[in-house]
Amino acid sequence: GNDKPLNFLEQIIKKDIDEGRCNGLVTRFPPEPNGYLHIGHAKSICLNFGLAERFGGVCNLRFDDTNPAKEEMEYVEAIKADVEWLGFTWGGDIKYASNYFDQFYGWAQHLIKNGKAYVCDLNAEQAREYRGTLKEGGKPSPYRERSVEENLDLLERMKNGEFDEGAKTLRAKIDMSHGNINMRDPILYRIRKQSHHQTGDKWCIYPSYDFAHGQEDAIEGVTHSICTLEFADHRPLYEWFIENLPVPSKPKQYEFGRLNLNYTVTSKRKLKQLVDEGVVTGWDDPRMPTIAGYRRRGYTPAAIRKFCEMIGVTKSDGVVDVAMLEHAIRDDLDKNAPRAMCVLNPLKVTLTNYPSDKTEVFTAAGHPNRDDLQSRELPFGQVVYIDKEDFREEANKKYKRLVIGKRVRLRNAYVIEADEAIKNDAGEIIEVKARIIENTVGNDPEDGVKPKGVIHWVAAHDCVDAEVRLYDRLFVDEAPDAGNKDFMETINPESLTVLTNCKLEKSLAMATAGQGFQFEREGYFCRDAKEPGLVFNRTIGLRDSWGK
Numbered sequence: 001g002n003d004k005p006l007n008f009l010e011q012i013i014k015k016d017i018d019e020g021r022c023n024g025l026v027t028r029f030p031p032e033p034n035g036y037l038h039i040g041h042a043k044s045i046c047l048n049f050g051l052a053e054r055f056g057g058v059c060n061l062r063f064d065d066t067n068p069a070k071e072e073m074e075y076v077e078a079i080k081a082d083v084e085w086l087g088f089t090w091g092g093d094i095k096y097a098s099n100y101f102d103q104f105y106g107w108a109q110h111l112i113k114n115g116k117a118y119v120c121d122l123n124a125e126q127a128r129e130y131r132g133t134l135k136e137g138g139k140p141s142p143y144r145e146r147s148v149e150e151n152l153d154l155l156e157r158m159k160n161g162e163f164d165e166g167a168k169t170l171r172a173k174i175d176m177s178h179g180n181i182n183m184r185d186p187i188l189y190r191i192r193k194q195s196h197h198q199t200g201d202k203w204c205i206y207p208s209y210d211f212a213h214g215q216e217d218a219i220e221g222v223t224h225s226i227c228t229l230e231f232a233d234h235r236p237l238y239e240w241f242i243e244n245l246p247v248p249s250k251p252k253q254y255e256f257g258r259l260n261l262n263y264t265v266t267s268k269r270k271l272k273q274l275v276d277e278g279v280v281t282g283w284d285d286p287r288m289p290t291i292a293g294y295r296r297r298g299y300t301p302a303a304i305r306k307f308c309e310m311i312g313v314t315k316s317d318g319v320v321d322v323a324m325l326e327h328a329i330r331d332d333l334d335k336n337a338p339r340a341m342c343v344l345n346p347l348k349v350t351l352t353n354y355p356s357d358k359t360e361v362f363t364a365a366g367h368p369n370r371d372d373l374q375s376r377e378l379p380f381g382q383v384v385y386i387d388k389e390d391f392r393e394e395a396n397k398k399y400k401r402l403v404i405g406k407r408v409r410l411r412n413a414y415v416i417e418a419d420e421a422i423k424n425d426a427g428e429i430i431e432v433k434a435r436i437i438e439n440t441v442g443n444d445p446e447d448g449v450k451p452k453g454v455i456h457w458v459a460a461h462d463c464v465d466a467e468v469r470l471y472d473r474l475f476v477d478e479a480p481d482a483g484n485k486d487f488m489e490t491i492n493p494e495s496l497t498v499l500t501n502c503k504l505e506k507s508l509a510m511a512t513a514g515q516g517f518q519f520e521r522e523g524y525f526c527r528d529a530k531e532p533g534l535v536f537n538r539t540i541g542l543r544d545s546w547g548k
C-alpha cells in the first residue's frame with residue numbers, strides 16, 4: 001500500500017519531483033532477450049513498474065538487444081507474456097535498443113570527430129594486457145593517436161564488413177591510468193558477423209552494453225535508470241557518454257541490491273544449461289525459478305508481487321529464504337483457492353452395510369470462509385477410495401485415522417468403522433471392509449463412540465482419474481552456485497514424483513488450465529496448463545515453516 005515508508009529510491013524520486021528536477025517519472029525494465037525471466041527479474045519489474053505506478057509515471061519495456069549471438073524471438077515473446085502476466089503495462093510501444101543502431105553509429109562518429117574515440121587493432125588478449133590492473137595503470141594502445149580521418153574511414157569499413165571478427169574495435173579515448181578500469185578506453189563497437197532478430201543482416205558491428213545503455217535511456221527520456229549493484233562501477237562511464245554526446249535528455253543511473261534466493265540459481269546462463277542438458281523439461285518446467293515455471297507451478301501474480309514487496313529494496317545484495325516466497329503463495333491460495341478432495345494413493349474401502357445400488361449426493365463448501373466460491377456436489381456410494389496413508393490394521397493413539405475396530409469420519413459424509421483388511425499374495429493391503437454408522441452425516445454417532453479423526457475420500461462410482469506431479473526443490477544445496485561449487489552437482493535427484501493413479505472428486509474434471517485448488521489435507525495444486533489430459537501440479541504443501 002501507499003502508506004509504507006518510502007524506500008531509498010522512492011525518496012530520491014520524490015525529492016527530484018518536489019524540487020522540480022524532473023517533471024514526470026520515466027523508468028524502464030531492460031531485459032536482454034537471451035533467456036526467460038526469473039524471479040530476480042520479477043524484483044526489477046515490480047520495482048520499475050511499481051515506481052511508475054506510484055508516482056504517476058511510465059515504465060518502458062525495452063529489449064537490450066545488442067548481442068545477437070545469444071538472442072532469440074522466442075525469448076522476446078516469453079518476456080512480454082511474463083511482464084503482462086505479472087499485471088504490468090508498459091508505456092507506449094515496446095522499445096528495442098536495436099531501433100537506435102543508426103543513432104548510435106552517428107554518435108560514434110561524433111566522438112571520433114571530437115577526438116574521443118579511435119579504432120584499435122589490439123586483439124582481446126592484448127587489449128586486456130594494455131588495460132593493466134588496479135594497482136598498475138594501463139598503457140596507451142599503439143593505435144590511440146590515429147587521425148580523425150583515418151578513424152572515420154576505418155569505422156566505416158568495419159561497418160561495411162571489410163574486417164574479420166576481433167580484428168578491430170572502436171574504443172573511447174578516456175584515460176588509460178584511470179582508477180576505475182571501466183574508464184580505460186572502453187570498447188564501443190565490436191565486429192560480429194551475425195544476423196540479428198530485429199535488424200537482420202544490416203549490421204556486422206554491434207555496440208557494447210556500456211555504449212548503448214545510457215544512450216537508450218536518454219533517447220527514451222528515462223529519468224531514473226535503475227540497475228543492479230554490479231553496474232555501480234560503470235556509472236562514471238554512463239555519465240561520461242551522457243556528457244560527451246548531444247543526447248536529448250540526461251538520465252541518471254541508480255543501483256539496488258539484486259535478489260538471490262537460497263536453494264535456487266538466478267542466472268539465465270545457468271538456467272539455460274538446465275534446459276539444454278535436459279535436467280528439466282523446459283524453461284517453464286514447474287521446478288524452474290522462472291516466471292513461466294512459477295506460473296505453471298500454480299503461483300499467482302499477486303503472490304509474486306507480494307513477495308517482491310515483502311523483500312523490499314535495499315542498497316546491498318542479500319540472500320532471501322525461498323520459504324518467504326513459498327509463504328506468499330501459500331497465504332494467497334489459503335485465502336483464495338477453492339477446496340477439493342483428491343486421493344493421491346487410492347485404497348478401496350467397501351462399506352458392507354451400504355446397499356450396492358444406493359447412491360447419495362452430499363454438498364461441501366467451496367471454501368471455509370468464502371461464500372462467493374461455489375459449493376461442490378460429492379457423490380457417495382458403497383465403494384469409496386481413501387489414501388493408503390490413512391489406514392492401518394493397528395496403530396497407537398497418535399494415529400487419528402482409520403484402524404480396524406476404530407472409527408473415522410469421511411469428510412462431509414458418514415462416520416465409518418473398519419472391520420477387515422484384504423491382502424494380495426504379496427501381503428499388501430488392497431481393500432478394506434468397513435461399515436457406515438447410521439445417521440452420522442452432520443451428526444455424532446448416537447452410541448457416543450466418536451471418530452478419531454476426519455479423512456478425505458472420493459466415491460469410486462463417480463470420480464475422475466488424474467496424474468499428479470509432486471515437486472521438491474531442484475537443488476539440495478542451500479547455495480548451489482556459491483564459491484567455486486558446480487551448481488550442476490547439487491541437483492536434487494528426487495525433485496519430481498509422478499503419481500499416475502490418483503482419484504479426484506468429479507468437479508475437478510472441469511478445472512481450467514492453471515486453476516488452483518487446495519486438495520484437503522494434501523496441499524495446493526493447480527491444473528497443468530500444457531498437458532492435454534487431467535494433470536495437476538503441486539504448487540506447495542500445506543505447512544508453512546517460514547518465520548517460525
Ligand code: ATP
Nearest residue numbers: 030031032040041043044227228258259266267268
Ligand atoms: P542474468 O545474469 O540472469 O542474465 P541479467 O542482469 O544479465 O541477468 P538482464 O536481462 O540484463 O539480465 O536483466 C534485466 C534487468 O533485470 C536488469 O535491469 C537487471 O539488473 C535486472 N535483474 C536481473 N537479475 C536480477 C536479480 N537477481 N535481482 C534483481 N534484478 C535483477
Ligand code: MG
Nearest residue numbers: 030031032064
Ligand atoms: Mg544484462
Ligand code: MG
Nearest residue numbers: 032034268269
Ligand atoms: Mg546476463
